[in-house]
Amino acid sequence: xxxxxxxxxxxxxxxxxxxxxxxxxxxxxxxxxxxxxxxxxxxxxxxxxxxxxxxxxxxxxxxxxxxxxxxxxxxxxxxxxxxxxxxxxxxxxxxxxxxxxxxxxxxxxxxxxxxxxxxxxxxxxxxxxxxxxxxxxxxxxxxxxxxxxxxxxxxxxxxxxxxxxxxxxxxxxxxxxxxxxxxxxxxxxxxxxxxxxxxxxxxxxxxxxxxxxxxxxxxxxxxxxxxxxxxxxxxxxxxxxxxxxxxxxxxxxxxxxxxxxxxxxxxxxxxxxxxxxxxxxxxxxxxxxxxxxxxxxxxxxxxxxxxxxxxxxxxxxxxxxxxxxxxxxxxxxxxxxxxxxxxxxxxxxxxxxxxxxxxxxxxxxxxxxxxxxxxxxxxxxxxxxxxxxxxxxxxxxxxxxxxxxxxxxxxxxxxxxxxxxxxxxxxxxxxxxxxxxxxxxxxxxxxxxxxxxxxxxxxxxxxxxxxxxxxxxxxxxxxxxxxxxxxxxxxxxxxxxxxxxxxxxxxxxxxxxxxxxxxxxxxxxxxxxxxxxxxxxxxxxxxxxxxxxxxxxxxxxxxxxxxxxxxxxxxxxxxxxxxxxxxxxxxxxxxxxxxxxxx
Amino acid sequence: xxxxxxxxxxxxxxxxxxxxxxxxxxxxxxxxxxxxxxxxxxxxxxxxxxxxxxxxxxxxxxxxxxxxxxxxxxxxxxxxxxxxxxxxxxxxxxxxxxxxxxxxxxxxxxxxxxxxxxxxxxxxxxxxxxxxxxxxxxxxxxxxxxxxxxxxxxxxxxxxxxxxxxxxxxxxxxxxxxxx
Ligand code: HEM
Ligand SMILES: [Cu+2]
Ligand SMILES: [Cu+2]
Numbered sequence: 001x002x003x004x005x006x007x008x009x010x011x012x013x014x015x016x017x018x019x020x021x022x023x024x025x026x027x028x029x030x031x032x033x034x035x036x037x038x039x040x041x042x043x044x045x046x047x048x049x050x051x052x053x054x055x056x057x058x059x060x061x062x063x064x065x066x067x068x069x070x071x072x073x074x075x076x077x078x079x080x081x082x083x084x085x086x087x088x089x090x091x092x093x094x095x096x097x098x099x100x101x102x103x104x105x106x107x108x109x110x111x112x113x114x115x116x117x118x119x120x121x122x123x124x125x126x127x128x129x130x131x132x133x134x135x136x137x138x139x140x141x142x143x144x145x146x147x148x149x150x151x152x153x154x155x156x157x158x159x160x161x162x163x164x165x166x167x168x169x170x171x172x173x174x175x176x177x178x179x180x181x182x183x184x185x186x187x188x189x190x191x192x193x194x195x196x197x198x199x200x201x202x203x204x205x206x207x208x209x210x211x212x213x214x215x216x217x218x219x220x221x222x223x224x225x226x227x228x229x230x231x232x233x234x235x236x237x238x239x240x241x242x243x244x245x246x247x248x249x250x251x252x253x254x255x256x257x258x259x260x261x262x263x264x265x266x267x268x269x270x271x272x273x274x275x276x277x278x279x280x281x282x283x284x285x286x287x288x289x290x291x292x293x294x295x296x297x298x299x300x301x302x303x304x305x306x307x308x309x310x311x312x313x314x315x316x317x318x319x320x321x322x323x324x325x326x327x328x329x330x331x332x333x334x335x336x337x338x339x340x341x342x343x344x345x346x347x348x349x350x351x352x353x354x355x356x357x358x359x360x361x362x363x364x365x366x367x368x369x370x371x372x373x374x375x376x377x378x379x380x381x382x383x384x385x386x387x388x389x390x391x392x393x394x395x396x397x398x399x400x401x402x403x404x405x406x407x408x409x410x411x412x413x414x415x416x417x418x419x420x421x422x423x424x425x426x427x428x429x430x431x432x433x434x435x436x437x438x439x440x441x442x443x444x445x446x447x448x449x450x451x452x453x454x455x456x457x458x459x460x461x462x463x464x465x466x467x468x469x470x471x472x473x474x475x476x477x478x479x480x481x482x483x484x485x486x487x488x489x490x491x492x493x494x495x496x497x498x499x500x501x502x503x504x505x506x507x508x509x510x511x512x513x514x515x516x517x518x519x520x521x522x523x524x525x526x527x528x529x530x531x532x533x534x535x536x537x538x539x540x541x542x543x544x545x546x547x548x549x550x551x552x553x554x555x556x557x558x559x560x561x562x563x564x565x566x567x568x569x570x571x572x573x574x575x576x577x578x579x580x581x582x583x584x585x586x587x588x589x590x591x592x593x594x595x596x597x598x599x
Numbered sequence: 600x601x602x603x604x605x606x607x608x609x610x611x612x613x614x615x616x617x618x619x620x621x622x623x624x625x626x627x628x629x630x631x632x633x634x635x636x637x638x639x640x641x642x643x644x645x646x647x648x649x650x651x652x653x654x655x656x657x658x659x660x661x662x663x664x665x666x667x668x669x670x671x672x673x674x675x676x677x678x679x680x681x682x683x684x685x686x687x688x689x690x691x692x693x694x695x696x697x698x699x700x701x702x703x704x705x706x707x708x709x710x711x712x713x714x715x716x717x718x719x720x721x722x723x724x725x726x727x728x729x730x731x732x733x734x735x736x737x738x739x740x741x742x743x744x745x746x747x748x749x750x751x752x753x754x755x756x757x758x759x760x761x762x763x764x765x766x767x768x769x770x771x772x773x774x775x776x777x778x779x
Pocket of ligand 2 (some may be wrong): 252299
């Protein structure tokens with residue numbers, strides 16, 4: 001039944017007369033339309049990851065000034081390409097795929113408005129190509145044609161085509177999200193009394209935040225364009241910054257919610273986790289919905305013209321409402337794993353549930369490393385630098401770059417790499433070309449990237465190295481001064497960055513290799529079972545193989561999951577809180593060593 | 600019954616919450632209040648706050664004020680300005696800081712007037728003797744931000760720009776000399 005254009009046999013799964021098949025891993029009723037679009041968006045995302053990764057190499061080798069790969073003018077073009085390929089194209093194409101999984105696939109429905117999924121894809125792609133064109137053709141003349149970087153801050157003179165392309169991309173995303181929203185609409189009309197599954201509920205929250213963000217983005221980019229064309233002379237730097245960060249920050253919160261949704265899904269499907277409290281988890285998602293949009297303000301902590309009260313209220317998401325929500329998930333996700341595994345006899349002692357987990361399964365390992373590293377590196381630093389006063393020592397330093405590589409790379413990208421592996425196995429139905437390397441890859445990438453992010457933070461905080469610059473350690477043009485003391489640290493940074501990029505390249509090789517050359521898994525093959533599936537089938541250690549039937553959902557209402565021990569999780573969370581408190585105190589200590597500033 | 604990919608059944612809202620989970624929720628609320636409380640309190644009791652009056656200005660007005668400031672100041676042999684009063688101006692433009700270099704005294708509070716003539720810049724300052732002591736503030740055109748500062752240690756303080764402002768951005772450096 002393969003389509004003539006489908007030369008790789010990527011879209012030729014067997015479906016029943018209605019176009020459905022039952023997934024042997026998740027037991028989802030998967031409709032052809034949903035699955036095909038998930039594949040399409042997913043594969044496209046990986047291409048953008050590859051492009052972004054090439055630019056990660058060129059910019060990292062420029063910031064490592066001992067190598068000094070690029071000329072400054074080229075540096076900013078490459079940096080812009082890196083930011084848009086990675087943060088926007090790779091992540092958002094993946095997120096559309098995740099919405100289609102979280103909505104129609106989980107609910108066992110067809111994809112409604114397929115035309116919107118197709119049109120959205122084409123328009124997003126067109127927007128991406130236009131953005132690439134407008135970045136790559138920048139002349140670099142400071143008075144007329146600057147590289148946009150991620151932010152395209154008004155009133156820097158930037159090619160108007162760039163703002164137009166960004167708007168085109170946003171329109172594409174809106175179209176692509178439509179089938180997800182329609183799915184929920186149909187589901188609710190057909191089953192008014194039924195509660196949505198937690199994963200779908202979370203995806204819905206992500207979609208609402210996406211709507212807010214897209215509106216903010218249209219105002220920011222549309223306003224900038226109108227200002228450039230002379231229609232809105234009143235549109236200025238501060239107004240742009242506020243609206244830009246509605247989308248700039250909002251998209252990060254979409255990443256956060258989407259990744260949490262994946263964590264609930266992966267720990268459940270592969271690790272046997274359960275939801276320890278629907279009430280608590282859902283309340284946490286609702287808290288995001290209420291408070292997260294305020295987070296845009298934490299990019300404006302050291303901006304002029306905003307009252308201290310306004311900044312404190314907003315940066316704290318009103319008494320840290322959204323931070324509290326994240327603290328909740330930090331407990332409920334591992335607790336779900338702990339209680340779920342204990343319930344199935346998979347965990348003795350304090351951490352038996354964790355040591356017996358399927359660590360060789362790359363889907364599982366990616367998500368778990370993401371949870372840990374996102375929390376410890378990204379989450380803690382985010383709250384620190386989001387405090388009004390501490391922001392003075394973080395703002396626009398290389399440490400900021402370290403913070404967001406901990407969130408969008410160690411968190412989101414790592415998680416989404418696991419999703420790609422999952423899609424390869426369960427939807428493309430391909431074995432990995434090298435199970436051993438696939439098992440290893442999340443370890444290499446997260447290790448390398450964690451060190452890279454830590455080095456970024458280190459040179460940023462302790463040496464005040466600025467972000468977004470091509471030269472500062474070896475030489476600053478026009479002066480004898482340079483921050484030469486940081487040069488040895490940049491040697492370390494350069495090496496670990498190469499290591500991390502290697503881990504990322506390995507991912508692309510394995511993903512593309514498996515899609516092209518991986519053996520096909522025939523429908524009904526039992527080895528797709530979660531713990532026994534994936535690479536763990538090769539494992540000789542019997543502890544890592546947990547047959548699916550063991551992890552079957554326990555249906556017994558007299559054996560509620562909340563009654564199981566959560567000691568291990570509790571201890572882990574206390575360690576997390578302790579690290580948080582220590583980092584907080586250290587940062588404040590450093591700040592109070594400074595000369596006095598401020599009214 | 601408690602799968603994240605199946606609709607929860609029955610009265611899931613009233614299901615009890617595990618004791619350790621409840622304790623963690625309590626700790627979370629407590630920590631959130633500490634974070635909020637300390638940040639707010641520090642604006643009253645602390646010595647390091649990014650707070651000051653902001654005024655709207657056009658680039659021309661700002662340029663005039665800086666010119667007046669420079670005219671009133673005394674110029675040393677090394678080209679550094681010794682300000683006449685307690686107000687000093689540090690205004691970014693592609694690609695330098697107007698109003699610098701200046702010579703300041705330790706233990707005296709100055710009102711820094713921060714601004715920009717053209718695009719957004721980042722005011723990033725650190726003393727040569729301790730890079731880890733650094734402060735970063737954002738400057739935008741159209742705003743004059745008056746932030747008081749008082750240095751307690753003499754030394755050369757380097758001001759860099761840490762917001763991308765065009766191709767010459769990396770060379771945007773100047774100094775503040777603090778003397779006893
Ligand atoms: C091995 C992988 C990576 C390395 C070595 C790397 C390295 C870097 C470096 C050196 C910078 C420039 C810092 C500066 O001069 O300001 C940068 C910026 C950035 N990176 Fe990455 N990166 C990697 C992966 C990623 C990924 C996966 C994402 C997103 C999902 C990402 C998002 C960004 C963004 C948004 C910027 C900021 C651009 C701007 O300032 O406008 N990076 N990265
Ligand atoms: Cu943000
Ligand atoms: Cu600059």
